[in-house]
Amino acid sequence: MNHSFDALIIGAGQAGPSLAGRLTAAGWTVGFVERQNFGGTCVNTGCTPTKAMIASAKAAHTIRQAAKYGLEPAGELKVDLAKVKARKDGIVAASRTGLEKWLRQMPGCTVFSGTARFLSSKSMQVGDEVLEAKHIFLNVGGRPARPALPGIDQVPYLTSSTILQLEELPTHLIVVGAGAVGLEFAQLFRRLGSQVTIVERNVRLLPHDDEDVATAVAEILTSEGITLRLGAECISLGQENGQPVVHVSCEQDPASSQGSHLLLAMGRQPNTDDLALEKAGLQVDKHGFIPVDEELQTAVAGIWALGDCNGRGAFTHTAYNDFEIVAANLLDHGQRRVSDRMPVSAIYVDPPFAKVGQTEAELRAAGTPFLVGKRPMTKVGRATEKGETQGFMKVLVHAETDQILGASIVGVGGDEAIHCIITAMYARQTAAFMRSNVFIHPTVAELIPTLFGELKPLVG
Numbered sequence: 001m002n003h004s005f006d007a008l009i010i011g012a013g014q015a016g017p018s019l020a021g022r023l024t025a026a027g028w029t030v031g032f033v034e035r036q037n038f039g040g041t042c043v044n045t046g047c048t049p050t051k052a053m054i055a056s057a058k059a060a061h062t063i064r065q066a067a068k069y070g071l072e073p074a075g076e077l078k079v080d081l082a083k084v085k086a087r088k089d090g091i092v093a094a095s096r097t098g099l100e101k102w103l104r105q106m107p108g109c110t111v112f113s114g115t116a117r118f119l120s121s122k123s124m125q126v127g128d129e130v131l132e133a134k135h136i137f138l139n140v141g142g143r144p145a146r147p148a149l150p151g152i153d154q155v156p157y158l159t160s161s162t163i164l165q166l167e168e169l170p171t172h173l174i175v176v177g178a179g180a181v182g183l184e185f186a187q188l189f190r191r192l193g194s195q196v197t198i199v200e201r202n203v204r205l206l207p208h209d210d211e212d213v214a215t216a217v218a219e220i221l222t223s224e225g226i227t228l229r230l231g232a233e234c235i236s237l238g239q240e241n242g243q244p245v246v247h248v249s250c251e252q253d254p255a256s257s258q259g260s261h262l263l264l265a266m267g268r269q270p271n272t273d274d275l276a277l278e279k280a281g282l283q284v285d286k287h288g289f290i291p292v293d294e295e296l297q298t299a300v301a302g303i304w305a306l307g308d309c310n311g312r313g314a315f316t317h318t319a320y321n322d323f324e325i326v327a328a329n330l331l332d333h334g335q336r337r338v339s340d341r342m343p344v345s346a347i348y349v350d351p352p353f354a355k356v357g358q359t360e361a362e363l364r365a366a367g368t369p370f371l372v373g374k375r376p377m378t379k380v381g382r383a384t385e386k387g388e389t390q391g392f393m394k395v396l397v398h399a400e401t402d403q404i405l406g407a408s409i410v411g412v413g414g415d416e417a418i419h420c421i422i423t424a425m426y427a428r429q430t431a432a433f434m435r436s437n438v439f440i441h442p443t444v445a446e447l448i449p450t451l452f453g454e455l456k457p458l459v460g
């Protein structure tokens with residue numbers, strides 16, 4: 001059966017549903033296609049379930065530290081992963097079903113279930129249905145990459161999606177890949193009670209961030225008993241006695257890691273391979289991303305690509321910002337562009353690592369003269385009161401213009417506190433402006449004006 005709409009939206013991730021809301025409110029008819037779970041990665045297998053489980057892990061960690069707070073634990077802590085999972089599943093289900101209900105009841109929006117594939121640049125097939133529209137918005141996201149590691153076919157392994165289904169704790173979880181996925185799962189399973197080893201090919205954690213950040217995050221993880229095996233230049237997989245083994249060296253490898261479970265956390269790949277893009281005249285780049293311009297339009301007029309599938313962002317906030325750009329430019333006569341947004345992100349190890357703007361290494365490489373303000377969390381009152389003093393706060397400021405260039409916070413509350421710096425940077429404010437602010441006591445953020453008062457040239 002043929003259906004005609006003003007717009008087709010493919011994928012109920014972080015951009016598509018909100019775009020459907022804006023377009024239908026503006027009087028457009030929308031055909032909406034989702035093949036799996038409403039809410040996509042973030043809601044079902046990404047941000048929401050991981051942060052829910054990280055909350056359980058944090059509670060376990062705090063309980064184990066009861067004595068530090070002058071408390072006597074009532075008994076031995078028992079972790080029931082099935083219950084941790086049930087709590088997480090409840091939070092995820094509420095979000096997913098709420099979104100699906102909203103879309104299915106949205107006036108002007110017709111929801112189709114199935115995989116959408118192009119028939120031409122103006123039409124797509126979903127099962128037996130043919131959907132046509134002048135405007136097509138792809139929000140198809142991605143999935144865990146399956147790296148071509150030697151031995152991968154012989155070893156059962158978990159991905160960031162399947163690990164969320166475990167109901168029994170791994171005795172020893174080996175995590176290959178120390179990106180955000182690897183680090184967050186490593187710490188959360190360690191805190192729930194698993195022995196954890198991280199294997200990573202880079203010689204240090206977080207190679208795109210400053211050395212002091214990588215050191216602080218490594219200290220946080222190792223202080224909790226996580227084993228780091230960095231510089232593993234030749235990773236291959238095997239099995240011994242029915243258990244997964246990760247070899248880390250191409251040479252004779254006496255120090256291979258054997259565990260009860262293996263998580264491969266080595267990046268993601270975009271869901272662009274089964275869209276039949278060629279029928280629309282579209283091509284992907286070498287990573288499988290759909291190239292887009294500053295307004296998220298693809299090479300074919302009338303087709304946009306939003307979120308992780310365009311390679312211009314890899315976060316929920318970047319996917320949502322893609323929606324805002326497209327909606328503003330189409331419906332509000334806006335001129336918003338992808339390059340207007342600053343790089344901002346947080347990795348939810350605990351304490352978290354949040355960042356905005358440029359790093360020291362990037363500024364040095366660009367020859368930008370800059371000053372640094374840095375303060376350990378041991379000198380932040382709120383952190384000492386909470387008994388969470390790992391990490392530091394750091395700001396980078398242009399030595400001549402006083403413009404704020406970047407900041408990193410590894411520390412309790414850093415994921416929230418960083419936003420006062422983000423806002424100041426969007427407002428193109430200076431260190432002098434930050435010093436003039438009065439913040440609330442006692443907070444982690446209250447030390448940020450002080451930090452901007454302690455700027456020094458980088459030593460070394």
Ligand SMILES: Cc1cc2nc3c(=O)[nH]c(=O)nc-3n(C[C@H](O)[C@H](O)[C@H](O)COP(=O)(O)OP(=O)(O)OC[C@H]3O[C@@H](n4cnc5c(N)ncnc54)[C@H](O)[C@@H]3O)c2cc1C
Pocket residue numbers: 010011012013014015016033034035036037038039040041042043045046047048050114115116117139140141142160181271274275306307308309313314315316317318319348
């Ligand atoms: C473990 C983990 C933790 C994360 N934590 C964070 C975090 O804390 N903060 C953060 O900002 N980001 C986080 N992310 C990243 C974040 O989840 C993604 O960047 C975000 O979900 C991308 O959204 P999207 O809209 O591009 O695509 P997705 O959310 O992936 O949605 C795409 C949707 O399209 C559907 N689809 C695909 N192809 C088709 C087709 N042909 N037809 C019909 N439907 C189709 C899919 O089923 C899916 O529902 C995390 C990711 C992971 C894996």
Ligand SMILES: NC(=O)c1ccc[n+]([C@@H]2O[C@H](COP(=O)([O-])OP(=O)(O)OC[C@H]3O[C@@H](n4cnc5c(N)ncnc54)[C@H](O)[C@@H]3O)[C@@H](O)[C@H]2O)c1
Pocket residue numbers: 147176177178179180181182184200201202235265266267268314315345346347348
């Ligand atoms: N808090 C957050 O915002 C958050 C949390 C989780 C995931 N995410 C997003 O999800 C995406 C996927 O995360 P990820 O951690 O899987 O990917 P990633 O690309 O961030 O990290 C992958 C890691 O695996 C290593 N690796 C990759 N290929 C390898 C190989 N062949 N041999 C050895 N090591 C290899 C890399 O060196 C890297 O450290 C990212 O875009 C991330 O931003 C975000």
